[in-house]
Amino acid sequence: MTSGDIAVLANPSAGRGRHRGLLPGVLQRLGAAGHAVQLLTASNSEEAEKACHRAVAGGAVALVAVGGDGTVHQALQAAADRAVGFGVIPAGTGNDFARCTGVPDEPLAAADAIRAALAEGREHRVDLAHSVGTDGEGRWFGAVLAAGFDAIVNERANRMRWPRGPRRYDLAILLELTRLRPRIYALEIDGVHHGFEGTLVAVGNCASYGGGMRIVPASDPADGLLDVVTAAPLSRVTVARLKPRLRHGTHVTDPRVRTFRCRQVRLHADGIIGYADGERLGPLPLEVTVRPGAIRLLR
Structure with missing residues (x-):
């Protein structure tokens, strides 16, 4: 070079x-x-x-x-x-x-x-999120960290050899729905504890993941903040009903869903592997911090 x-x-x-x-x-x-x-x-x-x-x-x-x-x-x-x-x-x-x-x-x-x-x-300065896991290694991500049911589905899909393509994720969702159970989360947002029992946690620098699912719809990668979405324990039927609303971000109006804006998140739950930008980060706990203007985007 x-x-x-x-x-x-x-x-x-x-x-x-x-x-x-x-x-x-x-x-x-x-x-x-x-x-x-x-x-x-x-x-x-x-x-x-x-x-x-x-x-x-x-x-x-x-x-x-x-x-x-x-x-x-x-x-x-x-x-x-x-x-x-x-x-x-x-x-x-x-x-x-x-x-x-x-x-x-x-x-x-x-x-x-x-x-x-x-x-x-x-150039356009764009925020990024920086995560640190138990190994002390830092990873950057640009879009969304999934740390709930969606992350569990990702982990299951990555272990599957069949079928290939999007159908593998559809099958992983069906398989994990049969095992759906709430998790106990230790959640600290800008130093304030918000621990809860629930099904979903997502930390967003951008609004969407999975090809346009607006999981953290208010997230803006130029505002110097992270957006966090959590959901209380949900039944299989409720998860299935909420999924179509993710495309428009209207799931955040559901009373079982909470949203936060912050600069730093500390997150832990047993048995959860975090995924960011669709890539495997590693097991919780994770600490995530926003880094304003960390990338010089050419567009």
Whole structure:
């Protein structure tokens, strides 16, 4: 990587590969900014993050993630709190971070926006969330941390080999609904204890996860705050009825749902694995802090 290059992390399997053929055009559009474009190579997520760190340390003028929220999550680990431009080409199934931060939906239009931002020397400062687990390791995330029933479903789906695609998550939901039970949560928000028994906890820097489900609908990644949503014990029927309301964010009007705004969250419950940006963070407890303007978004 040469200083001043544009480094690109691309996931060709993102969005079930439907944007695979667009990558050459994306690279060409980015190159029109007058910088050399280097495509990072990696065979797994660990290698991808290391490649991003090397690119930023090598003086890349911009780090661009081509893929979905998982690819964005990997690239954020290198770009957060660093003097490097960050670009997103939405090519996944969800693209929640891109949608929430005003990135154009169409991949080539997003590439043109990044090129123009570099040429004009402009950037948008966007907040990120920073989480620390029991191992003391920090992880950045851009969209939402799931730490309730949704995280349990994610963990179940990741253990399943069949079926592939979205149906795996649908089956995981059905299987976990049969085991649905409330958990005892230790929850501290800006130093104030709000422990409760419940089914759902989500911490948002952005409003949505899972491809547009507005789990924390008031969340704004430019306000210097995190949004937290919790839900009291819910029955299987209630969970099924609330799910359609997530698309519009109207579930927060339910009296069993509580919302908070804060700068720091400490969260624990036995047997829960936290997921952020759809990626596995690790077991609770977790401490999450907002970092205002941590990323220099090019759009």
